Amino acid sequence: MGNQVDFNKLRKRRQRTQSVKRLLALGIILAAVGGIVALNNFFIKSGVTTRLSDAVESFGGSGYPVPVPGGIIRDVKNVGKDLAVLNDTNLYIFNKNGKVITSLQQMGDQTVLHVNSDRVLTYDVGSKKYRIYSRSKTLLEKEHGFSLLGADMNGRGDFALISSTAQYAGQVVVYDSQFSAIYEWLSSDLVADVSINPKGNRMAAISLATRGGEIYSVVYVFDFNEPKELKRLELQDEMALGVAYLGDGRFSVLTDRAYRLYSGEGVEESSYSLGGRQVLAVERSGKEALLLLQESAGNRVQELVLLDSACGEQAVLELGYLAKDIAFGDRNIYTLADTGVTTYGKSLEPKGSLEMRGISGIHAIGSKLYYLGREEINVL
Secondary structure (H helix, E strand, O other): OOOOOOHHHHHHHHHHHHHHHHHHHHHHHHHHHHHHHHHHHHHHHHOHHHHHHHHHHHOOOOOOOEEOOOOOEEEEEEEOOEEEEEEOOOEEEEOOOOOEEEEEOOOOOOEEEEEOOOOEEEEEOOOOEEEEEOOOOEEEEEEOOOOEEEEEEOOOOOEEEEEOOOOOOEEEEEEOOOOOEEEEEEEOOEEEEEEEOOOOOEEEEEEEEEEOOEEEEEEEEEEOOOOOOOEEEEEOOOOEEEEEEOOOOOEEEEEOOEEEEEOOOOOEEEEEEOOOOEEEEEEEEOOEEEEEEEOOOOOOOEEEEEEOOOOOEEEEEEEOOOOOEEEEOOOOEEEEEOOEEEEEOOOOOEEEEEEOOOOOEEEEEOOEEEEEOOOEEEEO
C-alpha cells in the first residue's frame, strides 16, 4: 500500500498556520492603530492640528477698511501678521484681509493681553482665571492658586504668572508651551515684571523693595535648571518699570531714570539716561528701541528718541505737538496725536501725515500701519 495520509496531522498543521496568520494580522492592526494614535498625539503635542485649524479659519476677507468694534478700545497688538483688538467686552482677531477670525468674550476693564505669533494669553488683574487661545480655539482655561498681578509669554508659548501668596509678597510660576509647570520663584518683595527668554530656559525679573524709607529695584536672572538666581543686581534710587528680552538673548530694563541693556547672564552692557524726563511709551523692533519722552509737567515738551543696539542715540526729534501713542514698523515710525497720524523715517525725518480726528489707536505690523477711527479700522 502507498503512504497513508494522516488527515489529523494535516488538520492540526492547517489550524496552526491559520492561527499564526490571524496573530500576524492582529499584530499589524494593533501596530497600525498604535501608530495612528502616536502620530495623532505627536500632531496634538506639536500643535500641527491647531495650526491647520488656524490656517483654515484665516482664509477669506474682502480687505480693509472694516467696521471698528464698539465699546472702549483697551489694547491693539498683533498675533503674527493678524491684528488683535481688545475692547471692554471682547477680543477680536482680524486677518490681513480684514476678516474676523475669532471674537473672544469674557474680557473686561482689567483684562491684560499678551501675544506671540501663534497664541494669546489673557487675564484680569486681581482675578485667578487666565486663558490661552490660538486663532481658532481655546487651548487652556484655568485658575491660578492666587490672584494674578502680571504675566509674560515668549515666542515659543512658554509663560509666567506673577502673584502674591499668603506667605510671600511675590510668586512667579513658569509653564512650558505644553502647560506644565517648570519653575517657581518665591520672593519676599513685590515682583513688578518678568520676561522669559526666547529659548525658554531663562527668566529675567524685577522686584521693588524699600530700605530706610527709600524705594529701590532689584534685577534678577534665573536659569530654570538652577534653584537659585544666577544674578542679583540692585538699582539704588530707581523704580524699575518693565523688563523685556530682545531676540538675541539680551534683555532690557526700563526704570524711571534710565533704559538699560544687559547680557543674558545679567551683566549691564550699556544704558541711556532719561535725564529727568518721563517715559510715556516704549516700542521695540529687533535690537532698537523707540522712546516717547516728556519733559516736566510745566512745559510738556515731548521727544522721540531712537536707540540703537548699544543704547546710543540713533535719532532724536523734539515734537511740536503732544503724541498719544507711537508705533514702530519695519521701515517707518508713527505718532498719533489728536489731529491724526504722522509718519517718520528711521532718521526721524517727516515723510507724511494723515489728518483725521478721532483715531483711538495705531499699531504697526511689518510695513503696514493699522489705525482705528471712529467707525473703521483702516491701513495706512
